[in-house]
Amino acid sequence: MERKTKVKLGIAGMLVVVLGVLVITIAFLAGNSGVASRDDEMNMPKEYDYATAVASNGMELHYLRTRPSNVKLEAVHNNVTAAPFYGINGGFFYQMALLSIAVVNDVPVNDEQEQYGIGMANAKYARGTLVWDGSQDRLSxxxxxxxxxxxxxxxxxxxxxxxISMSLDRNDLWLN
Known part of the structure; x- marks a missing residue:
């Protein structure tokens, strides 16, 4: 009977070790799931200003201000707040499909898709699209x-x- 007890204790000990390794592995993988680490912080952009302003209705607005040449478009297939980037959600999407234009040098940013939803078109109809022309250093x-x-x-x-669904400088048309 003492031998059976030792075998049971041995099996229980191995299970505890396996469980411990599994917990450590899950914690390690969760820690590397797109959340910025301190090392990632060293590679983050530095040439920007962060500030707040209060709108006329009392709402506090937070913004990042930088040159358009510092902007990089990325497809984030996760919660934006968990991604290792500073920035904003700039487009429309549904599940993994990007429903608005998002291109860099004529290359769509959502290259994980086949054709639909890669970032080469604004869904449904023409929409305002923010464009930075690097040769002219001009935003339009x-x-x-x-x-x-x-x-x-x-x-x-x-x-x-x-x-951009609203037409800038065309206030009479924004409701349409």
């Missing part, structure tokens, strides 16, 4: 449906982010 808003319709000086030096 262009109302387009497809990334191929964007007007830039050099198609290898630009980025574009769609999703």
């Amino acid at each position: 808003v262009q109302v387009v449906r497809q990334a191929s319709e964007l007007v830039v000086t050099d198609r290898s030096r630009f980025w574009a982010q769609g999703g």
